Structures are given as C-alpha cells and as structure tokens.
Amino acid sequence: MPWEKSFDVDLATDRATEVFWKKGYEATSMADLTAAMRINKGSLYNAFGSKKALFDRALTRYDQKTRAAKINQLRAQNDGVAAIYAFFDGFVEEARKDPRNLGCFVVNTAQDLPNQPPEIAQTIHSALEDIKEFFREMIEKGQQAGDIPNTVRPEETAQAMLSMLVGLRLLSRGSAGIPALEAIRDGAMRLLKG
Amino acid sequence: MPWEKSFDVDLATDRATEVFWKKGYEATSMADLTAAMRINKGSLYNAFGSKKALFDRALTRYDQKTRAAKINQLRAQNDGVAAIYAFFDGFVEEARKDPRNLGCFVVNTAQDLPNQPPEIAQTIHSALEDIKEFFREMIEKGQQAGDIPNTVRPEETAQAMLSMLVGLRLLSRGSAGIPALEAIRDGAMRLLKG
DNA sequence: CGCTGTTTGTACCAACCGGTATAATCAATT
DNA sequence: AATTGATTATACCGGTTGGTACAAACAGCG
Numbered sequence: 268m269p270w271e272k273s274f275d276v277d278l279a280t281d282r283a284t285e286v287f288w289k290k291g292y293e294a295t296s297m298a299d300l301t302a303a304m305r306i307n308k309g310s311l312y313n314a315f316g317s318k319k320a321l322f323d324r325a326l327t328r329y330d331q332k333t334r335a336a337k338i339n340q341l342r343a344q345n346d347g348v349a350a351i352y353a354f355f356d357g358f359v360e361e362a363r364k365d366p367r368n369l370g371c372f373v374v375n376t377a378q379d380l381p382n383q384p385p386e387i388a389q390t391i392h393s394a395l396e397d398i399k400e401f402f403r404e405m406i407e408k409g410q411q412a413g414d415i416p417n418t419v420r421p422e423e424t425a426q427a428m429l430s431m432l433v434g435l436r437l438l439s440r441g442s443a444g445i446p447a448l449e450a451i452r453d454g455a456m457r458l459l460k461g
Numbered sequence: 462m463p464w465e466k467s468f469d470v471d472l473a474t475d476r477a478t479e480v481f482w483k484k485g486y487e488a489t490s491m492a493d494l495t496a497a498m499r500i501n502k503g504s505l506y507n508a509f510g511s512k513k514a515l516f517d518r519a520l521t522r523y524d525q526k527t528r529a530a531k532i533n534q535l536r537a538q539n540d541g542v543a544a545i546y547a548f549f550d551g552f553v554e555e556a557r558k559d560p561r562n563l564g565c566f567v568v569n570t571a572q573d574l575p576n577q578p579p580e581i582a583q584t585i586h587s588a589l590e591d592i593k594e595f596f597r598e599m600i601e602k603g604q605q606a607g608d609i610p611n612t613v614r615p616e617e618t619a620q621a622m623l624s625m626l627v628g629l630r631l632l633s634r635g636s637a638g639i640p641a642l643e644a645i646r647d648g649a650m651r652l653l654k655g
Numbered sequence: 656c657g658c659t660g661t662t663t664g665t666a667c668c669a670a671c672c673g674g675t676a677t678a679a680t681c682a683a684t685t
Numbered sequence: 686a687a688t689t690g691a692t693t694a695t696a697c698c699g700g701t702t703g704g705t706a707c708a709a710a711c712a713g714c715g
Contacts, residue, residue: 273661273712290576293488297703307663308704314661318703368575378572380635381562382484388635395636426641427648430628437627441574441582442589447620454621458648460655467682467691491673501693502674508691512673 276314279304284325288372291379292322323386329372330394338401347409348459351402355452362439362448371436399429409459416461424458431455470508473498478519482566485573486516517580523566524588532595541603542653545596549646556633556642565630593623603653610655618652625649
C-alpha cells in the first residue's frame with residue numbers, strides 16, 4: 268500500500284470549524300471551506316464525504332476539544348463553587364481574547380436547531396445536558412461542603428445557570444462588552460447564595 | 462391617480478418575518494419569500510427594494526410589535542417584581558403555544574451579528590439595551606416599594622437577567638422543554654432576592 | 656521500475672441565487 | 686373611454702450553489 272495520507276485531517280477539520288463557527292452552516296460555501304482548509308475540492312469530498320458530514324465532524328470535534336475537555340477537567344476539582352466560577356470566567360476570558368467575537372459554536376448551532384438534521388440535534392442536546400449535569404454535580408458538591416445552602420435546588424438552579432451561560436455566549440457575539448459579561452458571570456454565582 | 466396599492470404591505474411583511482424568523486437571513490431565498498408573502502417578485506422589489514431592506518423592515522416591525530409593545534405596557538405597572546415576572550412568563554407561555562419552536566427573531570439575529578450590516582447591529586443593540594433598561598427600572602421600582610433588598614445592584618442584576626432571558630429564548634428553539642423554561646423563569650426571579 | 660492510492664487542477668453539471676426587464680392584465684380615477 | 690400605475694407571469698441575466706468526473710502529477714511500497 269502506498270502513502271496513506273498527506274494532509275492532516277484534524278487540522279483541516281479545525282480550519283473548517285473556524286468558518287462554520289463564524290458564518291453558520293448555510294452561509295458557508297464549499298469554496299469558503301476549500302480556501303480555509305487549504306485542500307482541493309476532490310480531497311475534501313474524498314476525506315469527508317459531504318458538506319453535512321464535514322459540519323457534523325467539525326461540531327463534534329469542537330465540542331470534545333473545548334466543552335467536554337474543560338468540564339471533565341473541572342469535575343475533578345473538589346470545590347464546587349470554584350469550579351462553577353472557573354467555568355464561567357473561562358468564557359469571559361475567551362471573549363476578552365477573541366477580537367472576532369465568535370462566541371460558541373455549540374450555542375450558535377443550538378440557535379439553528381429547527382433547521383438541523385436529527386444527528387446534529389442529538390449532539391447539541393447531549394452537550395447542553397452535560398453542562399447542566401456538571402452544574403448540578405458541582406452544586407451538590409458545594410452543598411455537601413457547606414458552601415451552598417440546602418435551600419438551593421440543584422436541578423432547577425443548574426438549568427437557570429445553563430440559561431445564563433447560553434446567554435453569555437450569545438451576547439459575546441458582539442452584543443455585549445466585557446463588563447457586561449462579568450456582570451453575567453457574577454449574577455450566575457449569586458444563584459448559589461440561596 | 463389610480464388605485465394606489467392592492468396587497469397589504471404590513472401583512473406581507475409579517476409573512477416574510479415568519480420565514481426569516483425560522484430560517485435566518487442567508488438560508489431564506491427570494492423564492493421562499495414570494496411564496497410565503499403570496500406576492501410576485503416584481504411587487505416585492507417594487508415595494509421593498511431588496512432582500513436586505515425587507516429583512517430590516519421585518520426585523521424592526523417584529524421588534525416594535527412584540528418586544529417594545531410588551532415592555533411599554535409593563536412599564537406602566539407599579540409592581541416592579543410582578544412586571545418582571547410577567548415579562549418572563551409571557552415568553553414561557555409563547556414557547557408553550559408555539560409548536561414550531563421559533564424562539565425570538567431578535568435573539569436569532571443577535572446570534573448572527575458578526576455577519577450583519579451596521580443598521581441591523583444598531584437595531585439589535587437598541588432592543589437589547591431597552592430590555593436591560595426595563596429590568597433596571599423595575600428593579601429600582603421594586604426597591605422603592607421595599608419588595609427588593611437594596612443589596613441588589615440594579616445595573617448588574619439587569620444585565621444578568623437579560624442574559625437569562627436570551628438563554629431562555631434560544632433554548633426555546635427546541636433545546637429545552639417547558640419545565641426547563643419555567644426553571645429559568647424562576648431562577649431569574651431569585652436574582653431579586655438579594 | 657511498476658503498482659497503488661492521494662492530491663490537485665480543471666472542467667463540468669443541473670439547479671438555484673438575487674435582481675432586472677417586459678408585456679399583459681387589472682382596477683380606479685378623470 | 687382614456688389615463689395611470691400597480692400586479693402578474695414569464696423570461697432572462699451573470700454568478701454561485703453543492704457535487705461529480707477525469708486526467709495528470711505525486712509519493713511510497715514491492
């Protein structure tokens with residue numbers, strides 16, 4: 268068997284992610300993708316199959332590399348309150364560093380859910396559920412440590428925090444400045460005060 | 462001068478809004494629009510000028526008819542806490558009644574801000590600012606009535622509530638069920654407890 | 656070298672894109 | 686009935702859409 272691959276598939280996927288992330292699925296053309304990925308049209312279809320398949324792959328990879336990795340890292344922490352703060356503050360920091368105001372690829376796609384196929388909907392649903400679950404676990408951990416009063420209902424509060432996070436990420440796309448995002452982060456923490 | 466108009470421009474605009482609302486600007490074609498508006502291509506360009514101009518008009522009209530109208534109605538209320546609750550609960554009700562899960566046209570467009578022209582960005586910015594201002598006023602009104610403790614900072618809390626609202630509206634697009642939306646609404650009210 | 660499989664460039668496809676043009680039809684005022 | 690302007694249907698424009706086809710160049714293995 269001769270030489271089995273030349274370009275880096277993951278690198279090409281990450282470059283495709285950048286375009287989908289900013290413009291969304293429909294507004295991104297195959298010409299946009301081949302230019303950004305720096306591979307030929309033929310190679311793209313050979314390696315990924317279709318635009319939809321590439322989008323699916325890009326979204327899943329983004330979700331794994333960013334959201335899932337972060338959550339699994341913070342889950343290990345024993346201070347629940349600190350873990351939640353770090354999670355929110357990380358996104359404020361991301362917004363501070365990103366001059367392009369891309370926000371969150373997952374949230375962007377969640378906004379477009381009614382126009383997405385079931386596989387994508389499933390990916391989004393799992394991601395959001397996992398975030399909520401993370402919040403719930405950290406709240407319960409904080410309660411066991413005595414940092415969070417027992418009057419705070421874990422499930423409902425986790426859901427409310429997820430909503431704040433989604434809002435923060437959407438407003439990061441050019442609708443809010445850094446001070447506003449910090450106010451959102453601090454507001455989320457106030458939900459833990461009972 | 463002969464008969465000055467035949468079709469109802471506002472009605473046609475509302476029909477265009479439905480399509481833009483669901484699919485977004487890019488994914489909506491002129492064919493989609495003429496079909497939904499039930500007017501001819503020629504009439505559309507004669508009456509609205511371009512796709513962009515139609516979108517702008519549809520968005521502005523939607524914002525006036527729904528968000529602005531609701532806020533101005535609730536502003537008159539003398540119970541600040543009740544006004545905020547009614548505002549949130551109205552969107553939960555809207556989600557309950559809408560089988561298509563359209564969410565909010567303004568929030569959808571805010572998500573797409575990096576790809577929108579300055580006029581649209583301005584409209585979105587004004588709308589979000591007005592909502593935040595509404596929250597701030599109602600918080601201050603609640604504090605004067607003694608319903609909200611003075612430890613609650615009006616501006617920061619209003620910003621946090623705006624984020625929860627944006628999250629609620631985005632999650633209404635198929636990512637969350639009614640109970641989850643109710644938890645978000647109740648979580649927002651907890652921000653007023655100090 | 657010869658075989659294999661990838662990459663690349665290019666050409667091509669039918670379909671659609673936003674937008675324009677035109678001629679016929681239509682309704683209401685004069 | 687004549688005039689006026691909006692509405693309609695249809696055809697058309699150049700450009701782009703996602704996707705396919707194909708030959709040439711390429712790189713590794715036997």
